[in-house]
Amino acid sequence: MISSFALALRQLCDLPAEEEAKVNAIAFSETIKRGEYFIREGAIPTRFGFVVRGLFRYYYLDTKGTEFTKGFFPENNFLTSYTAMKAHRPSYFAIEAMEDSDVVAIDYHHWHSLYAGHPCWQRFLLALLEKGYAKKESRERELLVFNAEERYLLFREQFPNLEARIKQHMVASYLGITPVALSRIRKTLSMTHT
Amino acid sequence: MISSFALALRQLCDLPAEEEAKVNAIAFSETIKRGEYFIREGAIPTRFGFVVRGLFRYYYLDTKGTEFTKGFFPENNFLTSYTAMKAHRPSYFAIEAMEDSDVVAIDYHHWHSLYAGHPCWQRFLLALLEKGYAKKESRERELLVFNAEERYLLFREQFPNLEARIKQHMVASYLGITPVALSRIRKTLSMTHT
DNA sequence: ATTGCACCTTAACATAGGTTAATGCAATCG
DNA sequence: CGATTGCATTAACCTATGTTAAGGTGCAAT
Numbered sequence: 531m532i533s534s535f536a537l538a539l540r541q542l543c544d545l546p547a548e549e550e551a552k553v554n555a556i557a558f559s560e561t562i563k564r565g566e567y568f569i570r571e572g573a574i575p576t577r578f579g580f581v582v583r584g585l586f587r588y589y590y591l592d593t594k595g596t597e598f599t600k601g602f603f604p605e606n607n608f609l610t611s612y613t614a615m616k617a618h619r620p621s622y623f624a625i626e627a628m629e630d631s632d633v634v635a636i637d638y639h640h641w642h643s644l645y646a647g648h649p650c651w652q653r654f655l656l657a658l659l660e661k662g663y664a665k666k667e668s669r670e671r672e673l674l675v676f677n678a679e680e681r682y683l684l685f686r687e688q689f690p691n692l693e694a695r696i697k698q699h700m701v702a703s704y705l706g707i708t709p710v711a712l713s714r715i716r717k718t719l720s721m722t723h724t
Numbered sequence: 725m726i727s728s729f730a731l732a733l734r735q736l737c738d739l740p741a742e743e744e745a746k747v748n749a750i751a752f753s754e755t756i757k758r759g760e761y762f763i764r765e766g767a768i769p770t771r772f773g774f775v776v777r778g779l780f781r782y783y784y785l786d787t788k789g790t791e792f793t794k795g796f797f798p799e800n801n802f803l804t805s806y807t808a809m810k811a812h813r814p815s816y817f818a819i820e821a822m823e824d825s826d827v828v829a830i831d832y833h834h835w836h837s838l839y840a841g842h843p844c845w846q847r848f849l850l851a852l853l854e855k856g857y858a859k860k861e862s863r864e865r866e867l868l869v870f871n872a873e874e875r876y877l878l879f880r881e882q883f884p885n886l887e888a889r890i891k892q893h894m895v896a897s898y899l900g901i902t903p904v905a906l907s908r909i910r911k912t913l914s915m916t917h918t
Numbered sequence: 919a920t921t922g923c924a925c926c927t928t929a930a931c932a933t934a935g936g937t938t939a940a941t942g943c944a945a946t947c948g
Numbered sequence: 949c950g951a952t953t954g955c956a957t958t959a960a961c962c963t964a965t966g967t968t969a970a971g972g973t974g975c976a977a978t
Contacts, residue, residue: 590865590869592869598865598868598869600864600865600868612857613854613857613858613861616854649843649846652843652846652847652850653846655850656846656849656850656853659850659853659854659857660807660810660853662857663806663807663853663856663857663860664807666857666860666861666864667807667860669864670794670860670863670864670867671784671792671794673864673867673868673900674792674794674867674900675784675786675792677964677965678964678965679964697925698925698926699925699926706867706868707964707965707966708965708966708967709925709926709927710926710927710928710965710966710967710968711964711965711966713926713927713928714927714928714964714965716927717927717928871934871935872934872935873934891955892955892956893955893956901934901935901936902935902936902937903955903956903957904935904936904937904938904956904957904958905934905935905936906956907956907957907958908934908935908957908958909935910956910957911957911958
């Protein structure tokens with residue numbers, strides 16, 4: 531169970547075997563049931579995680595209580611409310627399990643001493659942030675440039691096979707539309723295409 | 725002219741005086757006239773910059789040639805198509821001067837040896853990326869959660885006094901609407917509010 | 919099999935924002 | 949000084965998406 535985590539670490543940047551051993555020593559496994567949270571809205575994050583099995587989403591609520599889904603995180607993704615964790619502030623979004631999931635987690639304090647102990651972890655963090663930044667940049671573009679139907683098609687490209695695992699209203703809230711609108715879009719696509 | 729740049733560096737992270745001297749030695753000034761580019765769409769970036777005077781925007785075009793403005797960058801902001809520069813790839817967006825502007829620029833190769841020469845530059849880059857990431861995150865939220873009128877009000881909050889310096893169609897393309905729609909929004913605001 | 923529930927679809931209507939084109943208005947130029 | 953140019957506004961109409969509410973549909977519990 532730790533191994534897919536170790537692989538992901540290596541893919542992001544080279545780590546000395548020694549440091550890899552250290553991170554494995556401080557990492558711990560968690561099981562999170564469908565509907566439960568890795569981080570709740572308003573909580574100060576104490577750890578970050580890595581999805582070994584299952585599926586998560588990040589979401590927040592507006593003032594009227596409407597849900598908005600920032601993103602989906604299936605297997606082999608890191609989970610973190612990074613800005614909040616770094617600043618010791620409450621997370622303004624929640625990280626919710628959409629399926630029964632297994633996570634490898636690392637406590638922030640432990641991470642901190644790891645980070646202070648060897649420069650490779652700074653490189654690691656940089657690589658993670660660069661990836662996250664690129665992801666945000668492309669999502670920003672999607673929301674700015676494309677209409678709902680185009681965003682839906684992009685969603686299906688970017689998360690192949692994921693649609694079957696996600697409730698329709700969560701896909702809709704990721705696209706920034708209502709479930710009704712998504713249903714309509716699906717219909718027009720099935721009529722023109724198939 | 726270099727000094728506001730040095731200040732901005734220090735605000736991001738602590739730098740040894742030695743390293744600060746080095747960066748000042750490799751930095752060079754550029755003047756960019758209104759309507760000209762710091763980076764063109766499709767060009768491989770060779771440098772990054774810092775706005776000492778003036779105003780820039782990042783924008784891209786969709787397939788129909790419609791402009792979309794990613795963001796505005798007045799004085800005291802860094803300018804870079806970071807992902808493209810790092811990967812030696814063409815930038816998919818352009819950085820255009822909206823006023824006659826002064827920029828302090830640093831060549832990527834010089835930056836690279838600076839970066840390799842002292843760990844403080846990694847911290848610096850990390851701080852810059854973290855800031856950029858937080859900015860992208862909040863823009864993503866704006867586009868997902870708010871309607872055009874709300875986004876317009878947010879724009880005015882986030883860039884106080886900037887509206888007077890920006891053509892209406894550029895504000896509109898930042899908000900993801902047409903100039904006509906922005907004109908309508910302004911009208912309804914002036915009727916209800918004043 | 920029957921019921922209940924959660925979810926999706928559909929329909930009817932309302933609204934925000936897009937499109938096109940005409941008008942206004944101020945800065946510049948001859 | 950009038951003409952030209954470049955924007956911003958306005959109006960009329962159109963389309964995409966929101967809202968509300970009424971069916972479907974399939975699965976789970978009994």
